[in-house]
Amino acid sequence: MHTAIATVCLSGTLAEKLRSAADAGFDGVEIFEQDLTVSPHSPEQIRERAESLGLSIDLFQPFRDFDATDEQLFQCNLRRLEAKFQLMRRLGCRMILLCSNVSESAVRDDDALARQLRAAGDLAERYDMLIAYEALAWGTYVNRFRHSYDIVMKAKHPRVGICLDSFHILSRGDDPAGIRDLDPERIFFVQLADAPHRDMNLLEWSRHDRVFPGEGELDLPGFVSALSEYRGPVSLEIFNDSFREADVTRTAIDGLRSLTWVADQAGREPLPPAPRVASYDFIEVHTGSLGEVTKILHHLGFRLGGYHRRKTDVQVWSAGSVTIVIRDLGPTGEPTRLHALGISVDDPGSACRRAEELQAQRVERSEEEGELHLPAVEAPDGTEMYFCPPGQEWLREFHAQPGEGESFITGVDHVTLAQPWHRLDEARLFFTSVLGLKAHPVEQVPTPAGLVTSQAMRGGLRLALNVAPEASEQGDFLAASYPEHLTLATNDALAAAQSCVDRGLRILDIPDNYYDDLAARVDLPEATLAELRRLNVLYDADENGEYFHFYTETLGTPGKLYIEVAERRGGYEGYGWADAAVRLAAQYRVLRDSTRGIPS
Amino acid sequence: MHTAIATVCLSGTLAEKLRSAADAGFDGVEIFEQDLTVSPHSPEQIRERAESLGLSIDLFQPFRDFDATDEQLFQCNLRRLEAKFQLMRRLGCRMILLCSNVSESAVRDDDALARQLRAAGDLAERYDMLIAYEALAWGTYVNRFRHSYDIVMKAKHPRVGICLDSFHILSRGDDPAGIRDLDPERIFFVQLADAPHRDMNLLEWSRHDRVFPGEGELDLPGFVSALSEYRGPVSLEIFNDSFREADVTRTAIDGLRSLTWVADQAGREPLPPAPRVASYDFIEVHTGSLGEVTKILHHLGFRLGGYHRRKTDVQVWSAGSVTIVIRDLGPTGEPTRLHALGISVDDPGSACRRAEELQAQRVERSEEEGELHLPAVEAPDGTEMYFCPPGQEWLREFHAQPGEGESFITGVDHVTLAQPWHRLDEARLFFTSVLGLKAHPVEQVPTPAGLVTSQAMRGGLRLALNVAPEASEQGDFLAASYPEHLTLATNDALAAAQSCVDRGLRILDIPDNYYDDLAARVDLPEATLAELRRLNVLYDADENGEYFHFYTETLGTPGKLYIEVAERRGGYEGYGWADAAVRLAAQYRVLRDSTRGIPS
Incomplete structure (x- = not known):
């Protein structure tokens, strides 16, 4: 052509x-x-x-x-x-x-x-x-x-x-x-x-x-x-x-x-087939606030799996089937953020070839003899995407085992990446074409500093993209607070929240007004409502099911990442958009009350 | 109410x-x-x-x-x-x-x-x-x-x-x-x-x-x-x-x-009537590049009228009926820009009261005994607006006279102010309500770094507002080059251009391709086309008349202001929008070729 x-x-x-x-x-x-x-x-x-x-x-x-x-x-x-x-x-x-x-x-x-x-x-x-x-x-x-x-x-x-x-x-x-x-x-x-x-x-x-x-x-x-x-x-x-x-x-x-x-x-010039995506193999976080990040992971029930045998600034944490790789940037003032996603696919080589034919840039992991080769590309927003074969053999480099220990965390529900202003269309095409995901309709969520646009995609995994107004006169909210998050799946959000609080987690504070409104519009038992209110757990529902979820505060200072824990009941297919405005207003207040630049 | x-x-x-x-x-x-x-x-x-x-x-x-x-x-x-x-x-x-x-x-x-x-x-x-x-x-x-x-x-x-x-x-x-x-x-x-x-x-x-x-x-x-x-x-x-x-x-x-x-x-709560606006009384420019600004004014046929008797950093220049006040900011690195507009009105006091009732902020000019009182307000973009009675008596403070000397400059055709992103509607309402101007339809002009939106308004004078994309990935064009300008009126743009060139002015260079296209689409004598091309004068026409105009380069480094000289023939009512894309591309190239930050 x-x-x-x-x-x-x-x-x-x-x-x-x-x-x-x-x-x-x-x-x-x-x-x-x-x-x-x-x-x-x-x-x-x-x-x-x-x-x-x-x-x-x-x-x-x-x-x-x-x-x-x-x-x-x-x-x-x-x-x-x-x-x-x-x-x-x-x-x-x-x-x-x-x-x-x-x-x-x-x-x-x-x-x-x-x-x-x-x-x-x-x-x-x-x-x-x-x-x-x-x-x-x-x-x-x-x-x-x-x-x-x-x-x-x-x-x-x-x-x-x-x-x-x-x-x-x-x-x-x-x-x-x-x-x-x-x-x-x-x-x-x-x-x-x-x-x-x-x-x-x-x-x-x-x-x-x-x-x-x-x-x-x-x-x-x-x-x-x-x-x-x-x-x-x-x-x-x-x-x-x-x-x-x-x-x-x-x-x-x-x-x-x-x-x-x-x-x-159109069948004119076929690419290698879209990979069969099973799940997230790992999530890699880079942080200049290692202590704070690992403390919150511990609150969330994660355990330290080990350190990389060669790269001494890299450690791995796990809970249930979730594996998080953390790279310690030291006290550089770098914000905590998602650096890479491991995508578990049937044929990593073919998946990577497809990505390259779709104009993706290759990324080379530093690998030595005896270490697993993981082919990777860079997404338009700079996130590295590693194509991983089943088995997590790379964990051996950390002297760790896959899926160690019991946990109330059962997996990754979804990952949300922040996209620069104007770049949503490009990113959606990248992820849908490279991974064969299907895009849901776009949602818009009001925040105190402008509308945030959210794009969810679904294939073997769930991925969402967030775009916030860059030039808001109310302060640069995008660079500071809301954008990226990792949502962990659980089978019982209320029990998980209690367990996290018992370990010392500070859950993002949700206003009483939210629960008053919830009581007026949904038909939940009073005892459940009281528990939601006590534990700062939010609730959404669609035709098929329900969504119970809570948020950590932002990880580290400065931070660009927070973690959500979510329970899906029945066939709920959403992402809690109705609650996102509540979360964003809470994050905006936390940020404004800190010294980080939103006018009070 | x-x-x-x-x-x-x-x-x-x-x-x-x-x-x-x-x-x-x-x-x-x-x-x-x-x-x-x-x-x-x-x-x-x-x-x-x-x-x-x-x-x-x-x-x-x-x-x-x-x-x-x-x-x-x-x-x-x-x-x-x-x-x-x-x-x-x-x-x-x-x-x-x-x-x-x-x-x-x-x-x-x-x-x-x-x-x-x-x-x-x-x-x-x-x-x-x-x-x-x-x-x-x-x-x-x-x-x-x-x-x-x-x-x-x-x-x-x-x-x-x-x-x-x-x-x-x-x-x-x-x-x-x-x-x-x-x-x-x-x-x-x-x-x-x-x-x-x-x-x-x-x-x-x-x-x-x-x-x-x-x-x-x-x-x-x-x-x-x-x-x-x-x-x-x-x-x-x-x-x-x-x-x-x-x-x-x-x-x-x-x-x-x-x-x-x-x-x-709606006749419910009447304001003081809109002023009868006659013209621009003066234009005030602040600059950190005094030498360059006054040199270009001299090229344009302006003469130094005098220095303010008390404010020694302020001088006045004039050509025909145009008066430009210049404040020397010294070598502070401040860009050259429009700081204030003098608006000639029938009743300055009433005009200012109307502006204040329309939520405008008062500005106080430093005035001593024997100096004229000029009531003033601040426009939303920070431009100061002085309401001036006829006669320009304030020129006495400079030991200068109104309208000294002959000139090919006959008046101010229009002034264009740069507006911040998102603020066009606010500014239009401010100027139309305070001065009783009437807004023309909005125009959009493509530039190498995004669309510029232009809003012209007309009453006793012509005023235009420009808004450029702030967050362009192609570089911050707004802060650097295009936005504000002063358009001087002349009765013969070609003669004026020749006169300016003879005095040493560098007119903004217009590509040959523009003149080739012009020849294909308008019916001008070949000799005229050749003169336009030689002198970098642009040409536009509407149903009623014609517009001949040329531009200076940006005044001073860093500069936010340039000057246009324009001749209207017949009943031409436009602002040369069709030519604006040519000018903007030329300004973009000048800027890119300098060290001021647009990627090459």
Whole structure:
């Protein structure tokens, strides 16, 4: 598949865009006209730059409002088109995108429109150019791909074909299966864009909220499947306000990953299969507050398993089937945080190859002879992900055994990773594509400093992503308190809470008002309610079951990590979102009352 | 008018919200239930806090989905309501907001609904409470204010009235004039919210994009006018994602300003009239790079008028009718920026009183005997605004005369102020209400580091506001380069550019590609195009006229200010937005190529 990306997807100057597209591994680009207009480099210089980077310039775009009922205006548009062909010749680009007309001057007659396109084709012939005619979803007269195709067939000019854009077709609910009926030779270009579902004006939706394939809710694999006969470039064209601000290198990699994913999903270029994920093999925490972290782990019923035989700053703790690796950063002032996740999979080598084909960066664990090889990659947020075979043989390096001792902790319920502002879509695609997880609907939770967005995913394990507003005027809550957590599973949250308190744990304090409200809205026995209140245990329920859970305070100072203990009863499938606002307000107060920077 | 604000409009903890509402000067608050639920303070403590701050608790909200076709569910809802009445008694609040049902269990029969509301009224009677029934715009059965009123009239219970919310009425295009037909005694509560026009789902629009009255596009003055017989609280209820992150003190002041404005516009509580604004009296620049700034002013044809007789670090420059005051900050590393605007008005005292009644902070100029008194206030962004009588008598303090010398500069065309992220709505309301300006539609301009939003306003003068993305991963462009500028008017931009170049000015370099594109899209004589290209002058046109303009480079290092020189021909009413992307890309490159922090 010849992969391409429109320069409008990327931030920076045109030169920066080209370099990033090439570095990520794209085959070509679409030049968005305005990027060239504002560039100090001549078309010839851009052509040379692209050539030296190994990029083809597959398309020049957009050419708007070409056809016209007014003959004088039409002649003027032909001259305008000719000027662009001259420019494209200097640029070394042979195809122009001609959008269906959105103005009042649009021709509303297929035959007349075909005649004007044929005139454009004659002009293209003279300059050895091709014209890809695209039906914009909000075109005045032409706004469906089938209509644009019929007009192109009527124009019957070898230089004139159509461009198919997944957004324009899927956003209005059209069935891409109809693409199979088209002559593939007449499809000159394909643009892909996904988008979250929005009940809003199509133009606004399209201009601001497109995302890469696999990051929205449109059926991009279905769309690409319908293109099985098409052999031209498949190009990303994403208008997204966040992309315009984002690090260009990272966006380009994210984009190519989305094309790799969609080519696999559509059966076009299969990847190694998604791994069979069993569970979390281990959780690795780095801390500059070792004493505080191990004390809380002890309160939670964990036991020290041992020290790594070689890396003396690394120790392992376990409770039930949960294994936590801790690296002591010493008194460096580094915050306590999740550094790595061990993912238990059937075939670590294949899982890692899949991740690498999805543009993930390899990470090398320092391993010596006699130590287990664990292949690993880095997630976009920097978290290391180790692919582990069953058996936890690596524990031998710690002189420890798997699953030592009895515990009220039965496993890992889920892990929540903090994501930087704007980066949720990228991270979701990474984890769903690399691990084959399925994303739940996104939730938003109010906090005293802004909305937190949460994305849960589920496969052989549960993983959630949290994004908080970065630029809140109420203080930088993201960097300080809420974001990452590890949720441990238990079979009896109330007993677990009692046991933790007996060992000395300070459970995060939950306001009485919460329990008053709970009493008004759920039908729990009074004795249970009293126990929940006494132990600071929260309660949620859905159609299928119930969720009892409590939180530790943040681990270490400064800390970015806290631990939750949760009991699922029945088929509860949630994550306690309804309670998250209570927790976040409590964490905000703890933080504000400390010296760490939220205005009081 | 009894003014109130819903706690959901404000960020922070409930205690912080109350203090900010009181500090701003509100009479009361609506307690949004979740704010209480997550608070560690008991209802009694909140009651005491509000009392000691002089705030009444006017409403408790929301109570959702009360009525039910299922009798058992209805009884359960009654018990839920009773629990809330008990809570409200502790809180010292006598009115609850009961929203129309949005669930499938909604009663779809006026008589049955009235019966259930009557039962709620009986319960309210026992607790000495009042119920304000509100038609949500997306209610399952009741979604128009007239319908909610008819049901309340049918319920015929002294404890049951309606709540009118401007958003729910105006967002769906209903005419508020119908409010005049209602019995004012049955209107228990009024909530105000404005919003920008959005062609999207009402619920999503309402939950994320409301703004304060005067900051959106709904007719709030018309709505409040229709309430002439109503004497209860008028309360702000704004769901806005940005407000949740914003500094709470500032949001509260912004909110009260919006109520002051709407009460004036509706003829309810008139302010001193908007001033008759003639022009800019002066522009005050503060700089740590005096040499560079004065050199560029000299290139632009300005002459030194003199030094302030007492403040030796202040000097005045003039060209034509333009007066620029410069304060030398010395080599402090402070960026060059606009510090103050002198606004020429008919009655400075009255203009300043109006501004103060609109919650503007007074600023005192250091004045001694024999110096002119210029009343002044501070805009939300910190810019000082001096109200100046005609004649520029203050120039005597500099031993200077108004309008000395001939110049190709004929006046100030407009001034553009940079606004912090999220603060555009607040600033627009401030300037339109204080100066009586009229806002144009907002424009968005792409830059290599994100979209810049621009808001132009026009009255006796032209003023524009710019907002850039603060958290761009491509570097902090806002703090460094683009934001503020002063646009000087000329009658001949090409001659002015030549004259400036002759004096040594370096005009911001505009790419050749811009002129190639210009040639393809506009019909200008070739000689003119060649002159534009040679002199780096840009060109825009609208239906009425043309705009010729050029830019200086940024003034001083570090600088936040540059100067534009512009010629309007015919009735051109724009600001050269089409060219702004070219300028921003050029400024981005200058910045990136310097050492000031944008990744290359």
